[in-house]
Amino acid sequence: MNEDKQQQTQPTTPSDSQNENIPEVGGGFPVLQYWAEHTLSPEGFKLWKTLLHKSACLSCAWGTGGQKGGFTDEEGEKLQRCMKSVEAISAEIQPPIGTNFFDQQSIEQLQQLTSLEADRLGRWSFPVILASGNTHYQKISWDEIYQLAETAFKTKPERVASYSSGRSSNEAAFLLQLMMRALGSNNLADCSDLCHAPSTFGLKQIFGSGTSMVSLKSLKDTDCVVLAGSNAAYNHPRLMNELIKIRNKGGKVIVINPVKEKGLVKFASPAFIKSLLTGSEIASLYLQPIPGSDVALFVGIQKSLIEQSQIDQAFLQNYTENWPEILDHIRSTSWSAITQTCGISQPEIEAAAQMIASAPKVVFAWAMGITQQQNGVDNVSSIANTALLTGNVGRFGTGLMPVRGHSNVQGFGSMGVTVRLKKEIQQSLEKLLDCPLSRVPGYDTNALIEAADAGQVDTLICLGGNLYGANPHSHKVKRALGKIKTIIYLATKPNLGHFHGLAQQQTIVIPVLNRFENPHKTTVESGNNFVRLNDEGQTHLKNADLIAEVDFLTELAHRIHGEDPINWRKLQDTKYIRQLIAQTIPGFEKLADIDETKEEFTIGGRIFNQPQFPTDSGKAKMFVTPLPQLTLPQPEEFGVANYSRGLVLALMTGRSYAQHNTVVYQVNDKYRGMSHRHCILMNRWDAENVGLQEHQRVTVRGNASQLDNIEIIYGAIRPGSALMFYPEVNVIFNAPVDSRCGTPAFKRVPVLVYTNS
Numbered sequence: 033m034n035e036d037k038q039q040q041t042q043p044t045t046p047s048d049s050q051n052e053n054i055p056e057v058g059g060g061f062p063v064l065q066y067w068a069e070h071t072l073s074p075e076g077f078k079l080w081k082t083l084l085h086k087s088a089c090l091s092c093a094w095g096t097g098g099q100k101g102g103f104t105d106e107e108g109e110k111l112q113r114c115m116k117s118v119e120a121i122s123a124e125i126q127p128p129i130g131t132n133f134f135d136q137q138s139i140e141q142l143q144q145l146t147s148l149e150a151d152r153l154g155r156w157s158f159p160v161i162l163a164s165g166n167t168h169y170q171k172i173s174w175d176e177i178y179q180l181a182e183t184a185f186k187t188k189p190e191r192v193a194s195y196s197s198g199r200s201s202n203e204a205a206f207l208l209q210l211m212m213r214a215l216g217s218n219n220l221a222d223c224s225d226l227c228h229a230p231s232t233f234g235l236k237q238i239f240g241s242g243t244s245m246v247s248l249k250s251l252k253d254t255d256c257v258v259l260a261g262s263n264a265a266y267n268h269p270r271l272m273n274e275l276i277k278i279r280n281k282g283g284k285v286i287v288i289n290p291v292k293e294k295g296l297v298k299f300a301s302p303a304f305i306k307s308l309l310t311g312s313e314i315a316s317l318y319l320q321p322i323p324g325s326d327v328a329l330f331v332g333i334q335k336s337l338i339e340q341s342q343i344d345q346a347f348l349q350n351y352t353e354n355w356p357e358i359l360d361h362i363r364s365t366s367w368s369a370i371t372q373t374c375g376i377s378q379p380e381i382e383a384a385a386q387m388i389a390s391a392p393k394v395v396f397a398w399a400m401g402i403t404q405q406q407n408g409v410d411n412v413s414s415i416a417n418t419a420l421l422t423g424n425v426g427r428f429g430t431g432l433m434p435v436r437g438h439s440n441v442q443g444f445g446s447m448g449v450t451v452r453l454k455k456e457i458q459q460s461l462e463k464l465l466d467c468p469l470s471r472v473p474g475y476d477t478n479a480l481i482e483a484a485d486a487g488q489v490d491t492l493i494c495l496g497g498n499l500y501g502a503n504p505h506s507h508k509v510k511r512a513l514g515k516i517k518t519i520i521y522l523a524t525k526p527n528l529g530h531f532h533g534l535a536q537q538q539t540i541v542i543p544v545l546n547r548f549e550n551p552h553k554t555t556v557e558s559g560n561n562f563v564r565l566n567d568e569g570q571t572h573l574k575n576a577d578l579i580a581e582v583d584f585l586t587e588l589a590h591r592i593h594g595e596d597p598i599n600w601r602k603l604q605d606t607k608y609i610r611q612l613i614a615q616t617i618p619g620f621e622k623l624a625d626i627d628e629t630k631e632e633f634t635i636g637g638r639i640f641n642q643p644q645f646p647t648d649s650g651k652a653k654m655f656v657t658p659l660p661q662l663t664l665p666q667p668e669e670f671g672v673a674n675y676s677r678g679l680v681l682a683l684m685t686g687r688s689y690a691q692h693n694t695v696v697y698q699v700n701d702k703y704r705g706m707s708h709r710h711c712i713l714m715n716r717w718d719a720e721n722v723g724l725q726e727h728q729r730v731t732v733r734g735n736a737s738q739l740d741n742i743e744i745i746y747g748a749i750r751p752g753s754a755l756m757f758y759p760e761v762n763v764i765f766n767a768p769v770d771s772r773c774g775t776p777a778f779k780r781v782p783v784l785v786y787t788n789s
């Protein structure tokens with residue numbers, strides 16, 4: 033094993049690709065151009081209609097739209113809709129898949145499609161089945177579906193599982209878990225297991241509450257944002273408006289990211305004319321640590337705060353537990369261990385500490401760079417410790433803010449779609465169902481794949497998402513899903529999971545209506561804990577045979593469970609589901625009469641403007657965060673017999689500019705100069721050190737398999753690390769998970785990059 037390179041002698045601000053087409057700033061005119069092209073195109077009318085519909089944006093959890101109109105945020109600010117929203121809507125308003133399409137396309141042919149091609153097939157518009165031995169998906173009637181599904185659910189409860197993705201409504205999510213728990217199964221895997229589970233787990237054990245504690249209003253009041261492991265310029269563009277405003281009033285933004293993301297250096301926001309013309313500076317300080325090393329960096333910041341006598345001793349004494357242990361750990365961790373682990377020099381760490389100490393109010397925000405690590409929970413704890421040491425929690429304008437993913441992923445967790453159900457919810461569900469819930473622990477996503485691979489799952493229902501594409505080690509996932517007897521996918525659009533994630537006996541795809549087409553009112557929850565009400569809508573898919581998720585789930589539950597103690601069919605009116613939610617889920621009381629009041633609201637008990645927390649003692653409980661031991665395998669360990677040039681790197685896998693998770697909208701990433709999906713972003717120094725060059729084609733090998741013909745692109749990325757796009761890259765590696773919450777280490781994948789030529 034070899035230590036990650038220290039790179040003290042290497043360039044810390046590496047040069048970009050020589051491609052002169054790369055924009056100088058993130059955002060800007062290309063965004064407006066995209067808006068114009070789409071909103072003025074033949075589909076423009078449908079697009080505008082949807083943008084103006086009273087429903088929350090489909091895309092990310094920053095949350096725009098709802099009752100105040102498509103362009104308004106929860107503070108009533110206008111012009112808050114980004115291009116990602118248009119991208120998501122454009123994909124949903126595609127024409128339907130033709131009724132005889134599957135007669136002509138065999139499953140083998142469909143398996144050749146790329147993610148983008150699969151999405152471009154159009155909308156699912158009639159239910160289909162692929163039975164074992166058949167080569168083509170075939171149309172199937174609703175009666176047959178319910179019969180097959182009912183039979184499939186009549187197996188041992190532990191052998192039934194669900195997986196879900198956070199785009200469906202709170203109502204559908206609540207029904208899903210109620211149906212599963214009524215059956216006696218806690219197997220409620222969810223995309224959050226692959227995403228922010230370490231945030232939820234970490235925050236819950238420290239503060240007793242697992243979500244962001246910062247409201248949008250409070251964020252607007254802060255003086256400093258620490259943004260770690262997030263590429264908000266791509267994935268939460270409207271957060272950029274807040275960062276610009278914070279900088280404009282003299283505040284600071286500290287970015288922590290091994291990649292110097294263009295839009296986090298400078299961003300041109302279409303919301304402000306001046307910003308659009310000249311671009312706005314975002315990062316006041318940009319630190320590029322070694323992937324996976326954030327704990328070391330935060331412990332370094334804490335050490336420097338102690339050395340500068342900048343910690344808030346009174347706050348620690350009054351409002352936290354375990355602080356003496358934390359101080360001991362920080363003091364006994366040497367500067368050399370810190371700088372060697374994270375690769376950031378002591379003066380840079382001290383500058384960050386100074387910036388945090390001198391800001392009256394600091395918000396700490398993070399995303400996947402922090403959570404998708406083997407020590408993701410420690411990462412979150414180390415950020416929380418930094419906030420607590422400086423008294424930046426429990427006060428307006430301060431706090432911890434995980435930047436969530438899918439537009440309703442947080443709602444799924446609140447609704448009880450989780451393997452770690454809150455005690456209060458468990459008790460109220462037991463009352464509702466009039467029986468104890470099963471005590472058999474449920475499968476999270478990683479456990480689900482393992483259980484399926486061990487032949488322990490008979491039936492799987494997927495409420496959205498792409499279980500196949502989202503997980504590491506695609507071959508293994510395919511094999512595991514192939515051992516499940518029945519898989520039922522509820523989906524709006526086709527994705528690779530529907531063609532590769534096939535069950536042993538039957539795979540059924542149910543076409544569903546999305547949020548803005550739903551005949552029922554629904555609700556969702558943003559990452560800022562704000563609940564939005566979505567109005568009823570209509571689909572453009574005339575003569576198609578789609579169903580609302582709630583209608584399918586209630587009918588299925590009725591067939592499985594009968595009418596007692598829940599009258600499932602009555603729940604087809606979503607108003608009654610909201611009443612059950614209001615009864616059973618703490619903080620959602622206002623949902624009981626939201627149909628009448630139309631009042632969107634912030635969930636009670638989540639935003640802390642006082643340092644009192646829902647823990648047993650009322651204090652925040654601090655956790656020691658050991659420094660990670662970051663090693664990379666030797667080249668020989670990859671089992672490649674011989675190669676002429678190559679090196680081992682820590683690969684980060686994530687999103688390009690134009691994709692939403694496993695769904696690719698455009699092949700190129702113009703802000704990183706990657707013109708197609710089969711590129712690896714590398715540092716020039718690394719490449720040239722072993723005789724590789726930009727644009728050369730290489731093989732990238734992980735611990736599961738390899739991808740050939742990958743083009744090297746130079747980027748402003750930390751030496752020793754690289755970046756590639758998922759879902760394609762998921763084929764090459766099996767990732768270790770954080771044992772506390774099962775989240776795979778997608779952001780630190782050891783790979784051998786080599787060539788024989």
Ligand SMILES: Nc1nc2c(c(=O)[nH]1)N[C@H]1C(S)=C(S)[C@@H](COP(=O)(O)OP(=O)(O)OC[C@H]3O[C@@H](n4cnc5c(=O)[nH]c(N)nc54)[C@H](O)[C@@H]3O)O[C@H]1N2
Nearest residue numbers: 261262263267323324399400401437438686687692693779
């Ligand atoms: N347009 C668009 N919007 C989206 C999504 C999308 O796919 N497209 N997906 C949604 C979802 S589900 C999610 S979870 C979010 C994802 O949003 P993000 O978390 O912003 O997305 P990622 O691309 O996974 O990675 C974020 C950043 O982490 C950095 N990083 C990698 N490793 C490390 C590390 O070890 N330390 C630090 N400090 N940084 C690191 C990467 O360089 C990258 O800039 O976005 C949501 N919004």
Ligand SMILES: Nc1nc2c(c(=O)[nH]1)N[C@H]1C(S)=C(S)[C@@H](COP(=O)(O)OP(=O)(O)OC[C@H]3O[C@@H](n4cnc5c(=O)[nH]c(N)nc54)[C@H](O)[C@@H]3O)O[C@H]1N2
Nearest residue numbers: 197223227496497498502522523525527685693694758778
């Ligand atoms: N290597 C690597 N892998 C990763 C990640 C990474 O950074 N690197 N990130 C992980 C993260 S953060 C996440 S969240 C997961 C994402 O994993 P998933 O959530 O499982 O995947 P998505 O690609 O978001 O799912 C898209 C599909 O959802 C369906 N869909 C869209 N809207 C609706 C709806 O309203 N109802 C229903 N029923 N279906 C709908 C469509 O069929 C669409 O094709 O991927 C994870 N995988």
Ligand code: SF4
Nearest residue numbers: 089091092095114270
């Ligand atoms: S920032 Fe997120 S929620 Fe807001 S408009 Fe953009 S994609 Fe939608």
Ligand SMILES: [Mo]
Nearest residue numbers: 227228437438
């Ligand atoms: Mo996510």
